[in-house]
Amino acid sequence: MTDRALEVLEPGLLTLVEDLGRPGWAHIGVGRSGAADAGALRLANRLVANDEGAAGLEVLLGGLRVRAVGDVTVALAGARGPAWLDDRPVGHEAVLELRSGTELRLGTVTSGLRTYVAVRGGIDVPTVLGSRSTDQLAALGPGPVRAGDVLPVGAAPVGWPVVDLAPVAAPPDRVELPVVPGPHADWFEDVLARLQAGEWHVTPSTNRVAVRLTGPALARTPDATGRELPSEGLVLGAVQVPPDGQPVVFGVDHPVTGGYPVVAVVRRYAHGRLAQVRPGDRVSFVHGLASV
Amino acid sequence: MTDARAPRVVPYGDDAVLVELPGLAEVRALDDAVRAARTTDPDAAGIVDQVPAARTLLLRVREDADPGALPVERWWAARSDRTAEAEAREVVLAVDYDGPDLADVSRLTGLTVDEVVARHTGARYTVAFGGFMAGFAYLVGLDPVLRVPRLDSPRERVPAGSVAIADEFSAVYPAATPGGWRLLGRCERTLFDVHRDPPALLQPGTHVRFTAS
Numbered sequence: 001m002t003d004r005a006l007e008v009l010e011p012g013l014l015t016l017v018e019d020l021g022r023p024g025w026a027h028i029g030v031g032r033s034g035a036a037d038a039g040a041l042r043l044a045n046r047l048v049a050n051d052e053g054a055a056g057l058e059v060l061l062g063g064l065r066v067r068a069v070g071d072v073t074v075a076l077a078g079a080r081g082p083a084w085l086d087d088r089p090v091g092h093e094a095v096l097e098l099r100s101g102t103e104l105r106l107g108t109v110t111s112g113l114r115t116y117v118a119v120r121g122g123i124d125v126p127t128v129l130g131s132r133s134t135d136q137l138a139a140l141g142p143g144p145v146r147a148g149d150v151l152p153v154g155a156a157p158v159g160w161p162v163v164d165l166a167p168v169a170a171p172p173d174r175v176e177l178p179v180v181p182g183p184h185a186d187w188f189e190d191v192l193a194r195l196q197a198g199e200w201h202v203t204p205s206t207n208r209v210a211v212r213l214t215g216p217a218l219a220r221t222p223d224a225t226g227r228e229l230p231s232e233g234l235v236l237g238a239v240q241v242p243p244d245g246q247p248v249v250f251g252v253d254h255p256v257t258g259g260y261p262v263v264a265v266v267r268r269y270a271h272g273r274l275a276q277v278r279p280g281d282r283v284s285f286v287h288g289l290a291s292v
Numbered sequence: 293m294t295d296a297r298a299p300r301v302v303p304y305g306d307d308a309v310l311v312e313l314p315g316l317a318e319v320r321a322l323d324d325a326v327r328a329a330r331t332t333d334p335d336a337a338g339i340v341d342q343v344p345a346a347r348t349l350l351l352r353v354r355e356d357a358d359p360g361a362l363p364v365e366r367w368w369a370a371r372s373d374r375t376a377e378a379e380a381r382e383v384v385l386a387v388d389y390d391g392p393d394l395a396d397v398s399r400l401t402g403l404t405v406d407e408v409v410a411r412h413t414g415a416r417y418t419v420a421f422g423g424f425m426a427g428f429a430y431l432v433g434l435d436p437v438l439r440v441p442r443l444d445s446p447r448e449r450v451p452a453g454s455v456a457i458a459d460e461f462s463a464v465y466p467a468a469t470p471g472g473w474r475l476l477g478r479c480e481r482t483l484f485d486v487h488r489d490p491p492a493l494l495q496p497g498t499h500v501r502f503t504a505s
Contacts (some may be wrong), residue, residue: 028492233343233350257423265305
């Protein structure tokens, strides 16, 4: 531990410490968790020359205010929105130097849901089962950040940032989720085609556990109607269809097992998109490859 | 000759396969075989999580590994139906049999309360799989006479340490949670502790006995 830290002035709606999670414990009921948009956390970490898995802050919809205790270097990635160092506007995906006492402030995000703040040296809270991540389903890890928290910053890595800026394309207006068939696709009538044809909207009861969608109800085949599924292992991106026929797409804090059929699975390269959809957004499913 | 118990490997996204098996005994055998392979077999090096359940074993791999390349059939062929490591580990849990559902279980089974306790302590259980919550273990081996359905409507709060039964399973709740199983008693042991190695007292394959305290 060092004498550098981030002092939390306002946490915004929800700010969590996240790294790349705690794989390897699913058999005892502990899920992977970690940054919902792992690609964004990794990018922010690379910008400050951290190990990609260093712990940073995951900020829901902006609103975070932190003050540097000692000189710290940070970078923002993920959901876009205005940001300031004291009163000076600053950009995302850029290396930002904060002198001791400088305040970093995130405005309301304008696209996406979760912004990541990486800090050179990483947020150095104690690990739980090998990770600093907060798992909201299992209630493991440090829990939501609160005003007044002083988050210790770890020792700086040996390397120095090699670029000042990483250009990232603006996110598309409509989110495409590429999927492959899941283990129980055949329980439903023509389910991949119906997922592709349907208009799906993200409901407000969406969180790190799952993105819940509403649209045309998916119907089982006559053979599979009323069939029970013993619980089985789940993965990030699994598209599960409960009895109401409305798909649930599991996120990083998903339960380790589930008892409803999984009809499709979101491709790995689109997991970050899944973390950035907002309630009210329209999403579409694409079978196989979609634009990257 | 085909093996009627042979696993069926189903693709499950870019990072995993779901291995479907006829039942719990086969899941236990393959789960143990894969766990053993992970210490010795380079082909298992990409596995980061394995999740046994009632009729399936989920194998999830690292991002740079191909789940379709896992030699599941080879591990199945190398399995043992009785593994030495699992045989060795038995946990004995002392239980205060004063649960709020004892009278209902007695009525549903036609046994006296003492007989319910005798049947519950008389069996040797095995952890079939986890899930539901951290440290929760589905125990099989319950006396079939004690098979009772879940509550019609779940309790909003089941206290930590509650010893419960439902259908073919018994379990101990590691922490307070809503739950619909029938509560027979209480156990003082800590089932899950992140500062302990291993954190879960009961892991897939562990044997369990209950004693009345």
